[in-house]
Amino acid sequence: MDDVGHLWWQAIEGTLVLFFIGGVIALVLGFIVGAMRVSPVPIARAVGTVYVNWIRNTPLTLVMFFFAFCIPILLGQRINAIALATVALGIYTATYVAETIRSGVNTVPVGQAEAARALGLGFGQVMTLVVLPQAFRSVVPPMMSVLIALLKNTTVAAGFSVLNLGSVTAYLSEHRTATADNIFQAMVTGENQLLTLLLIAVIFVVLVLLLAWLQRVLERKWRVER
Amino acid sequence: MSSVLYDVPGPRARLRNRILGVVTILVVVALIALTIWRLYATGQFTAQKWSIFGYTTIWVRILEGLWHTLSAFIVAGVGALILGFILAVGRLSDHAWVRVPVGWIVEILRAIPVLIFMMLMYYGLPTVGIKVTPYVAVVVALIAYNGSVLAEAIRAGVESLPRGQKEAGYAIGLRKNGVLRLILLPQAVRAMMPVIISQLVVALKDTALGFIITYPELLYVIKLLGTQIQYGSPLVPAAIVGGSIYVALCLLLSYVAYRVERRTRRSPKIRQEVPAAGDGDAATVTEFIAVQKGVEGRKRK
Numbered sequence: 083m084d085d086v087g088h089l090w091w092q093a094i095e096g097t098l099v100l101f102f103i104g105g106v107i108a109l110v111l112g113f114i115v116g117a118m119r120v121s122p123v124p125i126a127r128a129v130g131t132v133y134v135n136w137i138r139n140t141p142l143t144l145v146m147f148f149f150a151f152c153i154p155i156l157l158g159q160r161i162n163a164i165a166l167a168t169v170a171l172g173i174y175t176a177t178y179v180a181e182t183i184r185s186g187v188n189t190v191p192v193g194q195a196e197a198a199r200a201l202g203l204g205f206g207q208v209m210t211l212v213v214l215p216q217a218f219r220s221v222v223p224p225m226m227s228v229l230i231a232l233l234k235n236t237t238v239a240a241g242f243s244v245l246n247l248g249s250v251t252a253y254l255s256e257h258r259t260a261t262a263d264n265i266f267q268a269m270v271t272g273e274n275q276l277l278t279l280l281l282i283a284v285i286f287v288v289l290v291l292l293l294a295w296l297q298r299v300l301e302r303k304w305r306v307e308r
Numbered sequence: 309m310s311s312v313l314y315d316v317p318g319p320r321a322r323l324r325n326r327i328l329g330v331v332t333i334l335v336v337v338a339l340i341a342l343t344i345w346r347l348y349a350t351g352q353f354t355a356q357k358w359s360i361f362g363y364t365t366i367w368v369r370i371l372e373g374l375w376h377t378l379s380a381f382i383v384a385g386v387g388a389l390i391l392g393f394i395l396a397v398g399r400l401s402d403h404a405w406v407r408v409p410v411g412w413i414v415e416i417l418r419a420i421p422v423l424i425f426m427m428l429m430y431y432g433l434p435t436v437g438i439k440v441t442p443y444v445a446v447v448v449a450l451i452a453y454n455g456s457v458l459a460e461a462i463r464a465g466v467e468s469l470p471r472g473q474k475e476a477g478y479a480i481g482l483r484k485n486g487v488l489r490l491i492l493l494p495q496a497v498r499a500m501m502p503v504i505i506s507q508l509v510v511a512l513k514d515t516a517l518g519f520i521i522t523y524p525e526l527l528y529v530i531k532l533l534g535t536q537i538q539y540g541s542p543l544v545p546a547a548i549v550g551g552s553i554y555v556a557l558c559l560l561l562s563y564v565a566y567r568v569e570r571r572t573r574r575s576p577k578i579r580q581e582v583p584a585a586g587d588g589d590a591a592t593v594t595e596f597i598a599v600q601k602g603v604e605g606r607k608r609k
Contacts, residue, residue: 118332121328122317129332135562139509139555140513141514141516141517142516143527144527147527147530151531152544152547155543158349234421240520248427274435275434275435276432276433279431280428283428286419294419
């Protein structure tokens with residue numbers, strides 16, 4: 083029973099690492115790419131567009147496949163599976179973050195940027211003082227949708243030998259020792275895979291609905307009155 | 309594009325932009341060079357590793373994998389559209405005993421990760437004596453997830469229509485069925501076409517999840533080819549070839565979505581703002597909003 087608890091704990095830890103570290107990578111990279119896509123530098127815009135269109139049209143499974151199997155070959159050394167999966171998840175999600183930021187910037191009325199420019203502010207000042215603070219409000223709800231998708235996508239790492247909530251069932255059935263006495267034990271120890279998977283599905287539904295609720299609260303709080 | 313954000317650059321801004329442009333190019337070139345160097349240094353360009361693609365049988369295997377991917381996608385796409393319509397009509401129902409449970413089903417189906425759904429079918433159902441092939445697991449999971457997302461998109465489309473459409477329908481003597489089928493849904497589908505097609509792209513991408521539950525689709529074939537030792541385990545070449553096929557397919561479908569979106573935007577028949585649903589794929593452009601502000605219709609949200 084101790085083993086089982088340990089496995090569950092590690093699985094939850096894996097999912098959290100994928101979600102939070104992957105999320106940070108996605109937000110930072112996505113912000114940079116989003117900024118590139120609205121920048122006055124044509125080449126930066128082009129690079130941003132190519133990156134977003136390319137990665138968004140690549141299945142996440144393929145991105146992870148590349149990171150999990152090809153990167154270790156290319157770098158010629160073994161790399162922690164969870165680190166590779168996290169980076170893959172971050173790079174994939176960054177494209178959605180970039181698009182969210184770009185369309186957030188685009189929802190700010192033209193007059194705002196024009197007025198700021200008329201006051202003599204430069205591009206950097208227009209962005210940091212006028213456009214981004216307003217864009218932030220309209221970006222938050224769609225950004226929550228991106229994070230919800232990220233949370234669900236952490237399960238894909240299960241296919242690439244990362245212990246997380248997606249793969250805990252397989253690990254449990256490998257480590258099973260004693261037979262279960264009751265139905266609850268059968269669920270937690272992976273004795274009955276259907277129940278274990280249902281439990282995981284319920285965990286995800288609860289987490290996603292929680293994030294969706296948070297999204298609605300934030301949306302109501304920061305609704306743009308225009 | 310969003311040229312309203314900055315002025316026509318002056319001499320200093322031009323210099324700065326040029327420097328930034330050069331820096332961007334340098335970074336990109338460095339990344340590409342690094343990739344090519346690593347590819348070269350680990351011997352990915354040797355003839356042995358690519359020789360596997362010289363055989364017809366190998367290409368037959370790849371095409372088989374591609375066919376598995378496409379057949380799962382086509383069945384899942386059609387199924388998701390059908391389920392989407394059923395769920396959307398259910399959510400638009402006037403009867404609370406239909407509307408509320410259907411709403412919950414949609415919410416739950418959207419919240420379960422597709423992979424977990426596939427695993428539930430493939431690994432879970434056999435414990436109660438139901439054998440499920442990977443193909444069925446992939447298709448059913450994709451139908452359930454994408455169907456519920458499409459249902460939300462179609463519902464959003466119907467709700468964004470002006471009230472007068474529905475009222476006019478009733479006024480000319482149509483029943484509920486007729487109003488929905490002849491007046492509301494055709495307009496909603498037309499307005500939401502870009503969202504519907506981008507959701508189909510998501511379905512196509514998600515067929516790759518079948519790899520994890522051993523459905524022999526394209527990625528599975530790539531992995532298989534990549535581990536052929538007599539060809540020097542050409543995993544990287546296989547990933548490059550197979551990955552290109554995947555990306556090309558998705559880009560093609562995305563391009564269709566993009567074209568349809570542009571046509572929808574220009575179409576005089578769809579005046580009101582198209583609500584952004586799905587993964588926020590429908591991007592709005594500043595100029596577009598600027599134009600819209602003149603003909604301010606109903607505000608969404």
